[in-house]
Amino acid sequence: MPSVTGTDAESELQHRFARLLTEAGMDVDVWKLDLADLTGRPGFPGTEAPRTEGYGVAAVTAGEGPPALALQGHVDVVPTGDLAKWEGSDPFAARIASDVLHGRGACDMKAGLVANLAVARAIARAGVRLARPLAVHCVISEEDGGLGAFATLARGHTAEAAVITEPTSGAIITANAGALTFRLEIAGRAAHGATRYEGVNAIEVFWPVFEAIRRLEAERNRDVPGLFQGNVMPYPIEIGTVRAGDWASTVPDLLIAEGRLGVRLDEDPAAARAAFEQVVAEVAHPWLRANPPVVTWPGGQFASGRLPAGHELLGEVRRAVAGTTGAEPAESAAPYGSDLRLYTAGGIPTLHYGPGDVRYAHAPREQVRLTELHAVTRALALLAVRRCGAL
Numbered sequence: 449m450p451s452v453t454g455t456d457a458e459s460e461l462q463h464r465f466a467r468l469l470t471e472a473g474m475d476v477d478v479w480k481l482d483l484a485d486l487t488g489r490p491g492f493p494g495t496e497a498p499r500t501e502g503y504g505v506a507a508v509t510a511g512e513g514p515p516a517l518a519l520q521g522h523v524d525v526v527p528t529g530d531l532a533k534w535e536g537s538d539p540f541a542a543r544i545a546s547d548v549l550h551g552r553g554a555c556d557m558k559a560g561l562v563a564n565l566a567v568a569r570a571i572a573r574a575g576v577r578l579a580r581p582l583a584v585h586c587v588i589s590e591e592d593g594g595l596g597a598f599a600t601l602a603r604g605h606t607a608e609a610a611v612i613t614e615p616t617s618g619a620i621i622t623a624n625a626g627a628l629t630f631r632l633e634i635a636g637r638a639a640h641g642a643t644r645y646e647g648v649n650a651i652e653v654f655w656p657v658f659e660a661i662r663r664l665e666a667e668r669n670r671d672v673p674g675l676f677q678g679n680v681m682p683y684p685i686e687i688g689t690v691r692a693g694d695w696a697s698t699v700p701d702l703l704i705a706e707g708r709l710g711v712r713l714d715e716d717p718a719a720a721r722a723a724f725e726q727v728v729a730e731v732a733h734p735w736l737r738a739n740p741p742v743v744t745w746p747g748g749q750f751a752s753g754r755l756p757a758g759h760e761l762l763g764e765v766r767r768a769v770a771g772t773t774g775a776e777p778a779e780s781a782a783p784y785g786s787d788l789r790l791y792t793a794g795g796i797p798t799l800h801y802g803p804g805d806v807r808y809a810h811a812p813r814e815q816v817r818l819t820e821l822h823a824v825t826r827a828l829a830l831l832a833v834r835r836c837g838a839l
Contacts (some may be wrong), residue, residue, distance in 0.1 A: 450540045451553065453524040453591045454497030461523045462503040465586045468565055473572040474507035474584065481588075481599045489602065493790065496592035496629065496747035504596065505586040506605040509571070509578050509836075516580035516836045518607035518796070519564040519828065520597070520787065521614075522590030525553035526810050533812040548815050556809035559816040560613030560802040561586065563825040570829050579837030583607050590787055593748030597787035601794040609761045609797045609835070611828065612788055615804025615816070616780075620765055622799045623675055623754035623781040624788050625682055626711025628720060629747030631704065632657065632728070635739045638701035647699030648735055651692050654703045656733050657741060661685055664727045665710075673713055675781035682783040683710030685724075706747075710783065713752045721745060750785025753792040755799045765801055768831035773823055782806070801827070 451461040466478045481502040486492060508515055528539040536543050539552040549559075564584050571578065585605060587596030614621070634654045639647025665685040676682040687707040693700030711720045725743050755762060762779065770776045782800065791798040803821040808814045 451523050451525055452527050453589055454499040458524050458588050459501060459503050462505050462586060462588060465523065465561070465565070466505045466507075469505070469507040469568060469584055472565065472568040474509055474568055476505065476507040477603070477605070479504050479603065481595070486595065486599055486602065489598075491598070491793070493594040493598050494592075494629070494747055494749040495589060495595050497589070499589070502588045502595065502599070504588075504599050504603060506600055506603070507568070507584045508581045509568070511578045511581035511836065513580055515583035515607040516609070517832055518583040518585055518605075518610040519567060519832070520585040520587065520610055520612045520791070521557050521561040521564050522587050522596060522787065523561065524588050524591050524596075525556065525558070526591050528552050529812060535813075539812075544818075547818050549818060550813070550815045552814055554816045555615050555804035555814050556806070557614050557802065557804070559804050559821050560615070563613050563803060563821060563828055566825045567829045567832050571832065576833060577839040578833070579839050580835075582832050582836050587787065594750070594787050594790050597790045601790060606794070607796055609759075610791050611761075611765065611831070612786065612791070612798060612800050613802030613824070613828070614786060614800045615802055615806045615809060616800050617805045618820075619778045619780040620762060620769075620799055620801050621780050621782045622762060623713055624750075624752055624786050625713060625781070625783050626715070626717060626720070626752040626789065627748070627750040627785040628709045628711060628717055628745060629706065629749065630709055630724065631706050631744045631746055633742040634703040634705070636699065636701040636703070639699040641697035641699060644699050647701070650700045650703035653733060653735050654690075654692075654705065656731050657728055657736070658687065660727050660731050661687070664724065668710070668712065668723075673781065675713075675779065676783070677778070677780055679783060682781065683712055684783065685709050711750070711752050711785075713754060713781065715752060717749060717751050748785070751789045751793070752785075753789025753798075754781075755792070755797055759797045761797050761799060764835060765799065765827075765831055768834065769801070769827045772826040772830055777801070
């Protein structure tokens, strides 16, 4: 299902998962999101994709008290990009070659969603009665900020702990850097291309700004925490889009660049924004001094987040993985934002453990190994039964 963020198929997939979880014997809450209300709430995480609707899906098994564990995953995927770069004719065809499933969303993160569903199905089919409820949360809009997770928590769905089944390559990710979407507007002065010396090219004056951003990136990636295990750049700053000019023979008088600013672990996003804005404002260029760049912060705003130090969930997941695979997974941190920071900010200790390699996410070669999916699912099933308790 081509559940690109903000599309009708995103809603369609939410309803499909609601049916599947109901068939697995869970009590399922499906609700239409009140977008206007959510936008006005404190902590709203921002969005980038246009949308007219969204749905939440949260399911729980029978049991006493609040869920002891929630398994969470997002149904939305990023666009396919250039179709010519995909092997095969349809990125959503779910092509299987040997042990590998290829397609958009295979890794990020439909494999994780399938693992969560399979855990619920396995417990039901085995006739296991849980002492404490198990929850499964299916959310939308993770790729552009986390609206779905924000809405699920605002609805009152909670748990004592959560595992988000994002791709982790066998590791357990207990911390995420953040990512803030920024927009830069660089003014120039229009003139005929034949007399370009009468104008100021916005592309040309953007370059020293870009160089200043690269210097800031290098500075912010010195002395990184050991959790990142040799990652040379856990807090990247990147320009993703650049638009300038409206006629080939006219000096462009406006450049608009959009990108993402990495947020350091435990850093206040406001401090990260201030550091970025200061560097841009201090670029030493006569034209920019008189015509300062404009920085705004639209779109997704991912703060950093981490599992509380010493929380028992890390050891529980490690033992479940070791008990089913024979190998104890390493602990790590990720350089990208995720729903983890919303769950931890909402008082739910959370980590990532799921099938797939994030290097394949958002790429035309996106894929997941099925043996890895099976292994992760077995570990999560053992975790769920141990944490929720079998009667």
